Structure formats: C-alpha cells, structure tokens
Amino acid sequence: MAAAIGMSLAIIIPSAGCGSFIPQSGPGLQAVRQQASVTDLHPATPTAYALITVDADTLRFLTTPAPEPRFSVAETSHAIHGTIGVGDDLGITIFESGPGGLFITDHPENPSGNSVTLPSQQVDEGGNITIPFGGKIAVVGHTPAAVERAIVQRLGSRALEPQAVVSILARRSGMISVVGDVGGTAHFSLDPGGETMMGAIARAGGPRFPDYETIVSLQRAGTVQRARLSEIVADPGQNLPLEPGDAIYISHDPEFFLAMGATGQTSSLGPLDRRIAFGGEKVTLADALARAGGLEDDRANARALFVYRLTRPGDIQPGIKIPTVYVTDLRDPRGYIYASRFIMHPEDIIFVSNAPSTDLAKFLALVLPAAYTSQGFNAGLR
Known part of the structure; x- marks a missing residue:
C-alpha cells in the first residue's frame, strides 16, 4: 500500500508544480524575490518593482508619507471687514x-x-x-x-x-456658509473684527469626526482649496482669516491600509473587513499589523511580512517613482523594532505569506486522497 501511494505521489508531483495548484492567498517569499527587478536600496531606473529589506539602513532613507493637503496662504488676500455690501x-x-x-x-x-x-x-x-x-x-x-x-x-x-x-x-451680503460633517450648519456675516477658519467651524458645532479624518474645503472667488483639519490645528498659519462670500465644506476622509494573507483576522468568526482605517495621525507597520490581528501562528511565515507601496518621488531616490515591496523579517527580534519605526502610507497593502509547512500541508491534503483513489483503482484492475 505504501509503495502504491509513493508511486502515485511520484506520478502527481512531476505532473504539476506545487505552486501551480496549491490554494494560496498570495505570493510566497521566493516568488517575490525571484520576480523583483531591483533588490537594492537605490534603484537607478524605473523597473517592474523593487524589493527592499526593512532594516536600520533602510529606515534612514525612507521619508514620511506625502504631505497632507494644505491651504495656499500666499493666495489669501486681506480684505477689510465691516464694509457695506449689496443687500445690507x-x-x-x-x-x-x-x-x-x-x-x-x-x-x-x-x-x-x-x-x-x-x-x-x-x-x-x-x-x-x-x-x-x-x-x-x-x-x-x-x-x-x-x-x-x-x-x-x-x-x-x-x-x-x-x-x-x-x-x-x-448684513445680507458676503455671508459665510459652513456645511458638511459638522454639528450643525452655519450661515453668518463677518463682523468688523473678522473670523478665522477654526472660528467658523466652531460656530457650526465643530467637526463630527477626528481632525486627522476630516478634510476642510474652502470655496473662494471661484477656486477650491483643501486642507486636513489636523494640519490647520497644528499650524496657526493654516487657520486662514475668512473673506466675505467664503463657503466651507467639511467632509469625512479617513485614511486606510489593506491587510491580506496569514493575519490574525482570518480566525475571526464575524465578517472580515481587510480595509482598515489608520485610527491616528501617524501609524507604524507594528501598529497596522496589530490592528490586523497580528500573524496567524499556524499559517504565517514570519520572515515574509510584505508592504506593497507605489513609491512616491524622493522616497527612495529623487526623481524615481516605482512600485516597491518592503519585506520585514519578524523572526529576527530586531524586525519588531524596525516595524515600530516603519511609517505606513495611505493605501499601503500588508501581506503575510504562508509558511512552507502550510503549503506542504495543503499539498498533502490534495494528493493523498488522489493517491488512495489510485491505489483502489489499481487493486480493482487486478
């Protein structure tokens, strides 16, 4: 019987590569390494994608996420408030x-x-x-x-x-309007002393969501400027003085990352949402992995924690923009330190590859029933 099973396995294994028919949620470590066009820190030319190992040297070159939208202070005029308008x-x-x-x-x-x-x-x-x-x-x-x-x-x-x-x-001219995701809409005229962006939002009852998830759009003189509320809070220069006729729209715009593969979320009994909100102004890879439930013990390859990112100009080398895959080895104790310093960008994708033993278990689960069936079929022929 063992000989028959071995013969059946020998027939099945060469006829199809393991990676070609074993169910997987994504590429393994070797597949990512083999298909990377560039595997150093400073790619010289645009390529299919670059594979970069996250370590102390890498972290020195990585930049923070792209700047949040901000108001153009240079375009702000300084109108005299308290003047008379049509309809007053x-x-x-x-x-x-x-x-x-x-x-x-x-x-x-x-x-x-x-x-x-x-x-x-x-x-x-x-x-x-x-x-x-x-x-x-x-x-x-x-x-x-x-x-x-x-x-x-x-x-x-x-x-x-x-x-x-x-x-x-x-006053009936040059009214200020504040609408959107605020406690209550506001429509008021500017006093001679003027009003600022934060003051107008306060008049409307304040934002309904955290400042890092709130976008402020300013309509002025036929143009629209946008800024994240957290930027306005952090920089007094972004708290612009309002002008007659300004309209402010407050919208909810949370930033997300995606978590795929052998993360702890797969053990949840409820419906899964792999699109996870940042939940803060600055999120590290360690934070993101914890939000995704960590690694699944019986499936994950701790050496193959990937972050997929469309690298913005200057993140690796000025003038270069390429898709990039960052790999972190969590079997190395230093990997957790690196993960706690690796800053996530909006729309990053975390993928945890399966361990080789998991692929072997899947393979055996597929071929052993086939081997037993083949043995029974051969015995019937005899």
Missing part, C-alpha cells in the same frame, strides 16, 4: 446744530438742534442708497464711517452743520 440694511440718523434747519422734526422748538432718523434702506443692486436732499450715494465697499462723511459733504451747503450716524442694521 442701513440705519441713518442726521443731526443739525440748531432748529429751523433743513430737517424739521416733531419738536422744532428744541434749542439744541434737530435730528431725524431715516427709514432703513437696503443697498440697491447698483451699490447705492438715497439721502433726502443729497441724492444717491455709493456705499458698497465703504465703511459706515466713510458713508457718514459722504452724507455730511452732500448736505453741508444746505443743512445747519450736519452730522450723520450710519449703522448696519442687517
């Missing part, structure tokens, strides 16, 4: 130094002078208001104090030492 409601009061002047009040006998409060006026589409005996006055883009001086100048030759007080009763 203005309150105007005119004073004269003595009775019997241009404006007659209900108490003409008042020796201290006259004063009259005009009905509130909404700035028309041409940017003007109308003053009795003064005609139209352009007010858009001017401060209330500037409009007061213009009224006095218009009435100076007709009224008795006129003075004017102008106030903005209701």
